[in-house]
Amino acid sequence: MLQAQPRGTKVKGTTGSTATVDKVSATPKKAKGSVDVTCGARKSTVSGAVGRTVSALRKGLTTKMNITENHTTTLVNGERANSNRRLKTGDKVEFHREAGTKG
Numbered sequence: 001m002l003q004a005q006p007r008g009t010k011v012k013g014t015t016g017s018t019a020t021v022d023k024v025s026a027t028p029k030k031a032k033g034s035v036d037v038t039c040g041a042r043k044s045t046v047s048g049a050v051g052r053t054v055s056a057l058r059k060g061l062t063t064k065m066n067i068t069e070n071h072t073t074t075l076v077n078g079e080r081a082n083s084n085r086r087l088k089t090g091d092k093v094e095f096h097r098e099a100g101t102k103g
Helices: 054-061
Strands: 010-012 018-020 034-039 042-047 073-076 092-096
Touching: 034 054, 042 054, 054 073, 054 092
Parallel strands: 034 092
Antiparallel strands: 010 018, 034 042, 073 092
């Protein structure tokens, strides 16, 4: 098991090679190319969504996230987004129903 090492420490790899620790991060990194998606109480981090459109993301998650035709408002990073918007790494996508609709 790997243990945290101070910066500048030389560590030995499994093949006998050595490396110097140059950066220590306390927070785990998200998968490259992922976006966070919320629809009601459901939340998910979707890998490989970067470069896809909001429309394609919606279509791919309809069943998993229970996205219905009543979810007419889409926000990306807190701002309204149209279905043609291309997603970038770290985007936060939210699907909302209009007030007063049942679903």
